[in-house]
Amino acid sequence: MIVVTGATGNVGRPLVRALAAAGGKVTATSRGITPADVPPGVAHRRADLTDAGSLRPVLDGADALFLQSGGAAAHALDPRALLGAAEAGGVRRVVLLSSQGVATRPESASHGTLMRSIEDAVRRSGMEWTILRPGGFASNTYAWAEAVRTERTVTAPFGDVGLPVVDPLDIAEVAAAVLREDGHAGQVYELTGPAPVTPRQQAAAIGDALGEPVRFVEQTPEQARARMLRFMPEPVIETTLAILGAPTPAERRVSPDVERVLGRAPRTYTAWARRNAAVFR
Numbered sequence: 066m067i068v069v070t071g072a073t074g075n076v077g078r079p080l081v082r083a084l085a086a087a088g089g090k091v092t093a094t095s096r097g098i099t100p101a102d103v104p105p106g107v108a109h110r111r112a113d114l115t116d117a118g119s120l121r122p123v124l125d126g127a128d129a130l131f132l133q134s135g136g137a138a139a140h141a142l143d144p145r146a147l148l149g150a151a152e153a154g155g156v157r158r159v160v161l162l163s164s165q166g167v168a169t170r171p172e173s174a175s176h177g178t179l180m181r182s183i184e185d186a187v188r189r190s191g192m193e194w195t196i197l198r199p200g201g202f203a204s205n206t207y208a209w210a211e212a213v214r215t216e217r218t219v220t221a222p223f224g225d226v227g228l229p230v231v232d233p234l235d236i237a238e239v240a241a242a243v244l245r246e247d248g249h250a251g252q253v254y255e256l257t258g259p260a261p262v263t264p265r266q267q268a269a270a271i272g273d274a275l276g277e278p279v280r281f282v283e284q285t286p287e288q289a290r291a292r293m294l295r296f297m298p299e300p301v302i303e304t305t306l307a308i309l310g311a312p313t314p315a316e317r318r319v320s321p322d323v324e325r326v327l328g329r330a331p332r333t334y335t336a337w338a339r340r341n342a343a344v345f346r
Contacts, residue, residue, distance in 0.1 A: 066090045067244050068124055068156075070114055071133025073102050075204045076162060079237035080131060081107060087245060094123050117146035124154030129244045132161045132187070139179055144186035151192070158193045158250075160243050162236070165200045165255055166304070169315045173304040195249045197240060199256040200316065201230040201308070203337040206267055213279055213345040219268035220282045222289040223310045227261030229319045232332040234340075239326045254322040261317055262334045270335045274342040286310060 067084055071077040072093035084091045085104045092108040103109045112119040114133070124130065130151050134142075151159060163184055166176025187194045209219045236256055243249040262270075265281045272279035284292070286306055293302045308316055323331040338345075 066092060066127045067129045067131065068092045068094060068127045069131045070094055070112075070120070071131075071162075072109070073098055074133065075202060075233040076236045076240065077131070077133060078102070079234050080240050083237055083241040084244065087241065089245065092123060092127070094120070114147065115141040115143075117143055117150045120147065121150040121154065124151050124156060127151070127154050127156050129158040130156045130160070131240055131244060132159055134162050134164070134180060134183055139175075139183065142183065144183045148186055148190040148192070152190065156192060158244065159187055159190065159195075160240055161187045161194065161196045162240070163196050163198050165198045165257075165316065166308075167198060168255075169313050170304055170308070173300075175298070175301045176304050176308075193250040195243045195251070196253045197236060197243070197256055198253060199231050199236050200258075200320075201228050202236075203230045203232045203258070203334050204341075205230070206271070207341075207344060209268075209271070210344050213271060213275075216280075217272075217277060218280045218282055219264065219271070220284055221264040221268075222284045222286050222306070223263075224265040224281060224283040225263050226310060226312065227263040227266070228309070228312055228316060229257040229259065229261050230267075230334055231256050231258045231323070232334075232337045234337075235323050235327070235331045239323060242326050249326075254326060255320040256323055257318070257320045257331065259331045259333055260319060267334055267338070270338040271342075271345055273335070274338040275345060 069077050069081050072081050073095045081093045085107050093103045094110045094112045096113050098109045110123045112123050164176055164180045167180045171177040212218050268279045268281040
């Protein structure tokens with residue numbers, strides 16, 4: 066049995082579907098999961114990653130664990146307790162969803178040191194482990210959905226700075242392969258899209274998917290910072306703006322790892338926008 070944490074998220078949801086489609090026995094878990102969140106035949110259990118005790122019964126009899134790194138709640142995780150619960154439940158293989166920032170922004174409290182501490186706990190767990198380090202998610206542009214729906218406008222900073230954002234579906238399919246196949250133990254996979262894409266190009270791709278033009282309006286970094294303060298801690302904002310505005314060569318690099326694992330090129334942002342056009346209508 067494979068346990069998927071964060072099963073209602075942008076990666077966890079398609080991962081559960083991929084594992085179920087492959088015929089695997091899957092238990093999907095998140096804090097608020099319901100039967101409507103999982104395919105037929107997939108077990109679902111509510112648990113909170115910040116409470117390892119709540120996860121312990123979910124892990125009984127499991128062989129493998131997909132460990133979502135906690136997102137905004139990552140600082141509240143006790144990774145040693147989580148991994149101890151996994152080992153006690155019989156888990157032999159753990160796949161951690163981490164962040165590219167562990168390597169590219171090691172000095173960042175949110176993107177680097179925090180995620181590194183979780184990675185280190187996984188490495189020391191005694192279980193067979195694989196770490197996935199995605200760059201920026203294509204789905205981060207869901208943040209533009211309301212403005213696109215109501216005004217056909219995207220407002221963002223650094224309009225002509227490109228990053229190879231990754232489709233969460235590709236992350237999910239890599240995770241499914243690593244959870245099911247041998248040969249990935251001890252590997253760290255960096256996951257990106259196939260080419261850098263700028264915010265201006267993303268707005269155009271959304272417009273093409275809708276069949277209507279979407280106007281791009283460039284913010285100043287100060288305007289972007291003020292907007293982000295409504296929903297993001299300040300240290301995270303500073304690192305995020307640095308990545309968006311002055312990415313390192315490593316953050317601009319297109320990684321071969323999606324193709325290495327799946328045997329095909331990663332999906333483009335244009336393909337993501339077409340698949341998710343309904344969100345922006």
